[in-house]
Amino acid sequence: MKTPLHIAFLLFIFTVVALxxxxxxxxxxxxxxxxxxxxLPKIDxxxxxxHSDLSDEWQKAxxxxxxxxxxDSLNAFTNYFERSRFDQGQAGGRLFAVxxxxxxxxxxxxxxxxxxxxxxxxxxxLLSGDGDFIYFAEVNLINQELGKDEATYKLFKAIExxxxxxxxxxxxxxxxxxxxxxxxxxxxxxxxxxxxGFQSDCDRYHMEMDNQARMAEMRKKVQQRxxxxxxxxxxxxxxxxxxxxxxxxxxxxxxxxVRQLILILVGTGDKAEAxxxxxxxxxxxxDPRLETAVDDAKAKVAKIQ
Numbered sequence: 001m002k003t004p005l006h007i008a009f010l011l012f013i014f015t016v017v018a019l020x021x022x023x024x025x026x027x028x029x030x031x032x033x034x035x036x037x038x039x040l041p042k043i044d045x046x047x048x049x050x051h052s053d054l055s056d057e058w059q060k061a062x063x064x065x066x067x068x069x070x071x072d073s074l075n076a077f078t079n080y081f082e083r084s085r086f087d088q089g090q091a092g093g094r095l096f097a098v099x100x101x102x103x104x105x106x107x108x109x110x111x112x113x114x115x116x117x118x119x120x121x122x123x124x125x126l127l128s129g130d131g132d133f134i135y136f137a138e139v140n141l142i143n144q145e146l147g148k149d150e151a152t153y154k155l156f157k158a159i160e161x162x163x164x165x166x167x168x169x170x171x172x173x174x175x176x177x178x179x180x181x182x183x184x185x186x187x188x189x190x191x192x193x194x195x196x197g198f199q200s201d202c203d204r205y206h207m208e209m210d211n212q213a214r215m216a217e218m219r220k221k222v223q224q225r226x227x228x229x230x231x232x233x234x235x236x237x238x239x240x241x242x243x244x245x246x247x248x249x250x251x252x253x254x255x256x257x258v259r260q261l262i263l264i265l266v267g268t269g270d271k272a273e274a275x276x277x278x279x280x281x282x283x284x285x286x287d288p289r290l291e292t293a294v295d296d297a298k299a300k301v302a303k304i305q
């Protein structure tokens with residue numbers, strides 16, 4: 001299972017910030033780079049994450065899986081997770097590595113059981129008060145793969161009773177479930193300022209669409225350079241263009257996020273603020289789903305109540 005793009009981006013930022021804190025480097029919030037001009041840690045091109053010897057162990061586990069050496073791959077995954085637990089710089093990497101371990105589990109039942117053991121161990125740490133966001137994110141990813149979202153929800157509710165601050169950190173991963181269950185008051189408690197959240201969504205939309213435009217331009221240039229090659233090798237089809245699909249995903253993610261924000265506001269009685277955000281959203285992006293967001297939210301809230 002692939003990590004959604006916006007979550008992957010947040011995990012990368014989490015990793016960079018954690019590593020900066022660990023090394024004492026001050027990060028400029030305006031640029032995301034060290035404030036003193038020093039370079040960031042070396043980035044592994046295979047993962048987009050800071051490189052270390054632990055990253056090599058992760059890549060080794062993937063390579064062994066590809067070769068069909070499943071037990072050796074499991075040993076490498078286990079070693080990576082045991083060691084990386086104590087390295088803040090690998091916090092984001094662990095979440096990407098969970099997806100690779102899941103793939104091994106689909107091929108090798110023993111690996112799947114080991115992954116379930118990791119999930120149960122993470123949940124135990126969280127309920128004992130020793131876990132953190134990464135523990136919860138690991139549990140969430142594994143349960144998503146298994147179709148066990150109910151278990152993640154119950155774990156969150158237990159954490160909320162034990163440590164509301166940690167629950168607030170984990171909230172972003174469980175918001176969808178809470179909103180769909182009609183727990184709007186809980187969402188409102190942890191979501192922060194609605195207007196700020198909406199503006200962040202707008203900024204993310206611009207950033208992701210700009211990235212899509214840059215990639216489309218790069219793809220166009222590569223195809224132009226490769227035209228002669230494809231003419232000489234008609235048996236090799238040119239790579240498919242997924243730009244429209246990717247742009248649709250970005251748009252759907254933005255619209256879905258805004259509609260959910262409006263749903264939460266309507267569900268907590270903040271209809272005026274919901275209507276304000278709807279007007280801003282319609283002005284920002286022409287999409288009929290935004291024009292009906294408040295009315296749709298009212299109907300859904302009435303149905304749940």
